Each structure stands twice: as structure tokens, then as C-alpha cells.
Amino acid sequence: MPSVASEWQRSIDTSWSGNATQAELIVDPASGARFVHARFDGSAAPQITLVSGFETRNRTIDWAQPAPATEDPAVLTAALAPSANKPLQGVVTQTAQKITAGAGSDVEKVRAIYAWIVANCYRNLDTPGCGLGDTVATLTSAGLGGKCADLNGLFVALSRASGVPARDLYGVRVAPSAFGYKQLGAGSADISKAQHCRAEVFLLDYGWVAMDPADVLKVMRAESETWIRDPADPLVAEVNRALLGNWEGNWVAYNSAEDVALPGAGRRLPFLMYPQGVLGGARLNELDPKAFGYTITAQAL
Known part of the structure; x- marks a missing residue:
């Protein structure tokens, strides 16, 4: 609902x-x-x-037009807190520190985390459903593989561990993708298996900003018969740029x-x-x- x-x-x-x-x-x-x-x-x-x-509608961002943003402090506190699947210690914090070393602003940290996930993680086609979302397992026993709850969940955990408020939004795809990618939209009116989670980060000069590195990895792994390893590949480059800050409105969030x-x-x-x-x-x-x-x-x- x-x-x-x-x-x-x-x-x-x-x-x-x-x-x-x-x-x-x-x-x-x-x-x-x-x-x-x-x-x-x-x-x-x-x-x-x-x-x-x-x-619902598309979400877009103009990175060239920053504007100071505010949010309820309680909401931001919740978006920085650990959870059972996202402990902010040990391997999670260690990985976040390595990824964001040298990054100054929240935008630089988020860009570094997004790029690291796209370059180092992968969509595991054998993962049941959307994955368990266990961040520690994704970084260790799962070998950086998983599906959206694992990969976008990892993005959220690494952002929180870097001091950037972030949250997963859990929902379902309800319409085809305007990108034309079959993997990024609902293929029919039956969406019983079309669940998908996305991510948001709160940036001081932009407010809540849409993110979805997991869908970039889905295109790389499943859109064509060949597993695309390079995010600069022509089939991937556009969606890789777009999902750093934007979402299609073909999806509805539950919570x-x-x-x-x-x-x-x-x-x-x-x-x-x-x-x-x-x-x-x-x-x-x-x-x-x-x-x-x-x-x-x-x-x-």
C-alpha cells in the first residue's frame, strides 16, 4: 500500500x-x-x-542548480541510524572510509559510493527475489553480488557510514521503462514479481535525491545476452548517468x-x-x- x-x-x-x-x-x-x-x-x-x-512522476535533478535544503531533524537522524541489515561498524565503515577517502562534500561522497558500486558489484541472477539486503553478507560471503535490496541497501549503508543521510524505498514497478530497457520496467499488467527498491540520499544543497545503482547493474548483467562489465559501454552509459539523481515514474514506493x-x-x-x-x-x-x-x-x- x-x-x-x-x-x-x-x-x-x-x-x-x-x-x-x-x-x-x-x-x-x-x-x-x-x-x-x-x-x-x-x-x-x-x-x-x-x-x-x-x-507518480519522474524525478529529475539539475546538479548545476544547488539550493540549500532543510528536513525534520528526526527524519535525518533515522536516515543515519544503523539497522539489523545495515550495521554501521566493522566492514561497512571500513569500506565506506576507503571509498570516500579524499571526498570533502556530501555530493563527492555519494558520487564516489555510487561509482564504486557500479564498478565493483554485480547483479547475481541466482539471488531469490530482491535479495535479503544483508549489507555485511553482500560485502563478504556474497562477494559483492545480489539484487536491488542487497545493492541499493549497500549504497544506503555506505552513505550512512559516511555521514550522509540515506534510506531505501521499497516498492514495485508498475509500467514499462521510457529508457526502452525491458529490465527497468513492468513487462505486463501482472506485476506480482516486479518488486524493486530504490535509494535516496539527503544532500545539504539539494534535499532528497534519487539514486539507483542496482538498476545500472541490472542493465549490465541482464539486458543483453552478454554480461557487460564496463559502465561506459554504450548500452549502459546513459542509464548510469541518469540513475545518479533521477528516477522514472514507472515505479511506486510503499515505504x-x-x-x-x-x-x-x-x-x-x-x-x-x-x-x-x-x-x-x-x-x-x-x-x-x-x-x-x-x-x-x-x-x-
């Missing part, structure tokens, strides 16, 4: 229906993330339909929540981007829509 309020995304309405014994809208007190929690009595096959309307406590879950989720369910005491596999029994669709109105 879209819950991110900003100049580039606006929620219009939300409604739900089905045979739930109880259904309620819950707001996570720590992050403001909204979700519907439904319970079923087992007398019939559980069914719930959630409909959300929203408007930026981390370490989310869901009712009855028994554990905290590192992030909330997929439907979650428990049936007969067993958790359903959120990465398998067919086995779980959910479908997500999108249409333009």
Missing part, C-alpha cells in the same frame, strides 16, 4: 474487500509504513483484495521501513516489500506468488 508522501508520489485512495473475519489498517509507529492486517476464521478459503490508487514488527509474525522483517502470511502456524513463501496465492496487477487510469 503506497504510504510515501512527497512531491513525486501521491496516494489517492485505498480500499479492501474479502472474507476476512477481521481486517484493519495498521501504521507502523517507528516508520509510518501502512499495511492491512487481516485474519480469517478458516471456514472458507481466505481471500482479500486490496486496491490502491496513486499518482522506507526497516526492522518492521508485524502482528503475529514472531520476528522483525528487515523490510516490508512483499505480502506476508501465516497459514496453520507456517509462514507462506512471499517470494512465490503462486504458492502463496497472491497476484498483483497494475493499470493506468
Whole structure:
């Protein structure tokens, strides 16, 4: 359910229906993330339909036109804090210090981190879903490979460790890409497997700025039959430049929540981007829509 309020995304309405014994809208007190929690009595096959309307648009930046920006200090504090997936110590801080050595401003630090991820990380096609987002594992056991939750999550963690407020936004692609890349958009109205997270950083002279190095790596690895290793390759260069500060409006963000406590879950989720369910005491596999029994669709109105 879209819950991110900003100049580039606006929620219009939300409604739900089905045979739930109880259904309620819950707001996570720590992050403001909204979700519907439904319970079923087992007398019939559980069914719930959630409909959300929203408007979104492209985000662009003119790096040549800085303007001092302000933000609620509490928001910036949260965007600098560690989480279970983003501990700001050990290998994370050590890596951030190496990458940003010699960088003076927040812009220089962010550019260095973005360039380092594009040059050194890669999209691992075997990673389930969008990845676990475990920053330490991405830097160590995963060998710098993963998917968007891993790679953009790493960008966010390295930015925080460098003193730059940053956050992941978790959502889903809802339309094709204007770039023409099949990998960067929804290929059909069925978006059940189109989840994608993006990143933002808060820069003193620009405010919240869009970032998505993970999608650059997706183009490099999956757009063509050949794995492109050079970000200056003609197929990659345009999107590499664009995703440092810009986003397409073909995607909608749900929330930026981390370490989310869901009712009855028994554990905290590192992030909330997929439907979650428990049936007969067993958790359903959120990465398998067919086995779980959910479908997500999108249409333009």
C-alpha cells in the first residue's frame, strides 16, 4: 500500500474487500509504513483484495542548480541510524572510509559510493527475489553480488557510514521503462514479481535525491545476452548517468521501513516489500506468488 508522501508520489485512495473475519489498517509507529492486517476464521478459503490508487512522476535533478535544503531533524537522524541489515561498524565503515577517502562534500561522497558500486558489484541472477539486503553478507560471503535490496541497501549503508543521510524505498514497478530497457520496467499488467527498491540520499544543497545503482547493474548483467562489465559501454552509459539523481515514474514506493514488527509474525522483517502470511502456524513463501496465492496487477487510469 503506497504510504510515501512527497512531491513525486501521491496516494489517492485505498480500499479492501474479502472474507476476512477481521481486517484493519495498521501504521507502523517507528516508520509510518501502512499495511492491512487481516485474519480469517478458516471456514472458507481466505481471500482479500486490496486496491490502491496513486499518482507518480519522474524525478529529475539539475546538479548545476544547488539550493540549500532543510528536513525534520528526526527524519535525518533515522536516515543515519544503523539497522539489523545495515550495521554501521566493522566492514561497512571500513569500506565506506576507503571509498570516500579524499571526498570533502556530501555530493563527492555519494558520487564516489555510487561509482564504486557500479564498478565493483554485480547483479547475481541466482539471488531469490530482491535479495535479503544483508549489507555485511553482500560485502563478504556474497562477494559483492545480489539484487536491488542487497545493492541499493549497500549504497544506503555506505552513505550512512559516511555521514550522509540515506534510506531505501521499497516498492514495485508498475509500467514499462521510457529508457526502452525491458529490465527497468513492468513487462505486463501482472506485476506480482516486479518488486524493486530504490535509494535516496539527503544532500545539504539539494534535499532528497534519487539514486539507483542496482538498476545500472541490472542493465549490465541482464539486458543483453552478454554480461557487460564496463559502465561506459554504450548500452549502459546513459542509464548510469541518469540513475545518479533521477528516477522514472514507472515505479511506486510503499515505504522506507526497516526492522518492521508485524502482528503475529514472531520476528522483525528487515523490510516490508512483499505480502506476508501465516497459514496453520507456517509462514507462506512471499517470494512465490503462486504458492502463496497472491497476484498483483497494475493499470493506468
